[in-house]
Amino acid sequence: MAEAAINSERVSQSVCQHCGAQPAGAHFCPDCGKIQAVAEGSDHFSFFGLPRKLRIDESELEKSFYALSRQFHPDYFMRANEPERQASMERSSMLNDAYRTLRDRIARVTYLLMLEGYKEAEKKAPPDLLEEVFELNMQVEELKAAKKMGDEDEVAEARSSLEEALAGLRKKLAGIDEVLLTLSEDWDSALDQNAATDQKKPLLDRISELLSHRSYIRHLVRDIQEEL
Numbered sequence: 001m002a003e004a005a006i007n008s009e010r011v012s013q014s015v016c017q018h019c020g021a022q023p024a025g026a027h028f029c030p031d032c033g034k035i036q037a038v039a040e041g042s043d044h045f046s047f048f049g050l051p052r053k054l055r056i057d058e059s060e061l062e063k064s065f066y067a068l069s070r071q072f073h074p075d076y077f078m079r080a081n082e083p084e085r086q087a088s089m090e091r092s093s094m095l096n097d098a099y100r101t102l103r104d105r106i107a108r109v110t111y112l113l114m115l116e117g118y119k120e121a122e123k124k125a126p127p128d129l130l131e132e133v134f135e136l137n138m139q140v141e142e143l144k145a146a147k148k149m150g151d152e153d154e155v156a157e158a159r160s161s162l163e164e165a166l167a168g169l170r171k172k173l174a175g176i177d178e179v180l181l182t183l184s185e186d187w188d189s190a191l192d193q194n195a196a197t198d199q200k201k202p203l204l205d206r207i208s209e210l211l212s213h214r215s216y217i218r219h220l221v222r223d224i225q226e227e228l
């Protein structure tokens with residue numbers, strides 16, 4: 001993948017501004033060798049020469065990142081003309097953003113949804129967690145009251161209950177991550193099979209819903225941890 005990423009970016013780009021050749025989305029013009037400006041409409045997957053799949057070889061992604069980092073580094077373009085210097089900075093910046101996004105599994109899924117037209121999912125509690133959330137909020141308030149009163153026994157009891165609840169929430173997060181992994185495989189298979197949009201949309205809808213639930217639970221976990 002490193003070689004593919006260095007040689008080609010899967011985005012259309014009209015002509016090389018230096019020699020007029022058609023670089024076909026390459027990072028560097030195949031005719032004159034000049035670095036190209038980032039093509040309009042380029043995305044993080046295409047920048048690395050990748051299809052919009054959710055399961056990627058992270059070690060190969062890292063190799064491509066370091067290979068491209070060396071090629072785009074502004075120090076190599078200090079004596080180049082202004083368009084080349086600008087292009088090196090643009091590509092270096094996008095490379096960092098793309099790598100930071102694609103190397104993280106959840107960030108990668110979230111980014112794919114954005115590319116597919118989904119807005120950032122609101123934090124929504126899973127239906128089976130609504131009653132538990134009410135109970136957790138009560139436990140948090142009890143802990144706050146116990147701390148305020150300085151009742152160490154009550155504080156210890158409230159902490160114990162919340163720590164047990166945290167273990168349950170982390171287990172739910174792990175379950176969501178397992179389902180997301182399966183759905184990611186389903187998405188990649190659908191992409192390989194050139195599935196129709198109406199076949200892929202239910203997958204994206206479900207992924208979006210799970211990300212919303214995951215975000216809500218993580219926020220809840222963070223709030224409880226801060227109180228503990």
